[in-house]
Amino acid sequence: MEEPIADKPQLLQRSVRLAHSVWLEVVDWVTPPLCLQCQMAITRGAALCATCWQKLAFLDEPVCDALGIPFAFDEGDGALSPAAIADPPSWDKGRAAVAFDDHSKHLVHLLKYRDVQEAGLAMARMMVGAGRSLIADSDVIMPVPLHRWRLWRRRFNQAAFLAMQIAEQSKLPCLTEVLLRQRPTTPQVGLDAVQRRRNVRTAFVVAPDHQALIEGKTVLLIDDVRTTGATCNACTAVLKDAGAARVHVLSFALVLEPTRLHIEA
Numbered sequence: 001m002e003e004p005i006a007d008k009p010q011l012l013q014r015s016v017r018l019a020h021s022v023w024l025e026v027v028d029w030v031t032p033p034l035c036l037q038c039q040m041a042i043t044r045g046a047a048l049c050a051t052c053w054q055k056l057a058f059l060d061e062p063v064c065d066a067l068g069i070p071f072a073f074d075e076g077d078g079a080l081s082p083a084a085i086a087d088p089p090s091w092d093k094g095r096a097a098v099a100f101d102d103h104s105k106h107l108v109h110l111l112k113y114r115d116v117q118e119a120g121l122a123m124a125r126m127m128v129g130a131g132r133s134l135i136a137d138s139d140v141i142m143p144v145p146l147h148r149w150r151l152w153r154r155r156f157n158q159a160a161f162l163a164m165q166i167a168e169q170s171k172l173p174c175l176t177e178v179l180l181r182q183r184p185t186t187p188q189v190g191l192d193a194v195q196r197r198r199n200v201r202t203a204f205v206v207a208p209d210h211q212a213l214i215e216g217k218t219v220l221l222i223d224d225v226r227t228t229g230a231t232c233n234a235c236t237a238v239l240k241d242a243g244a245a246r247v248h249v250l251s252f253a254l255v256l257e258p259t260r261l262h263i264e265a
Helices: 005-030 050-055 082-086 102-112 117-130 132-136 148-154 158-170 193-200 208-213 230-241
Strands: 093-099 140-143 179-181 204-206 218-226 246-254
Touching (some): 093 117, 093 132, 102 117, 102 158, 102 218, 102 246, 117 132, 117 246, 132 246, 158 218, 179 230, 204 208, 218 230, 230 246
Parallel strands (some): 140 218, 218 246
Antiparallel strands (some): 179 204
16 A cells, blocks of 8 residues: 555655664774774764763753752752852853863864864764753754854854754754844953953844744754853843743853853863
């Protein structure tokens, strides 16, 4: 009996996934995968060996509901850290997969400056684990945008790559043309908190013809590294002004000591 027409797209998708899986197995057999950190041979591509995995400082629950800063003990659902109480962020909830340090910085730089997409795949998997509660509570996923000139120089937006991978794993729509960076900004590295806020002020805008896509929705904003939160605050402000009901922030790495702004993210 012929398969119903409505099921054919699903059959095609399953066939594509199967072919992709077989292709990955062939590639791994021909060129054995290596750890993204130490280059030791491992059994799975786009991953870390056990030793390098253990060196990452994972930010597991319990954490501050707004900033994702880890707590020493469970303070209950919705608990906020002193930092979040003293200076509340514009977004509603925030999480990060790992603390920003030399080990996580290496993965960030592989994706951001060397276009190693395998690093992005590994980062996205960790972010899905850390942000599972935010993903379940969100309607759409959106990356922090790059200005078109920086995108041209860098060739791709690492936040957009992470957002698309997370969207694929979570089955949520990824909107890359809604939030735009309307003017170029100075790199945030080396700027203090006040300078960072000033640097990104008025930098972002929601495309008017796409505004209806976020009205009344909960947006999950994706970035690779969160330091003081100035960029995410600026993005959140324009998203909520455009009608987003709530904004959650999910990043790969979180700088736990944002006063050390000389660190190159």
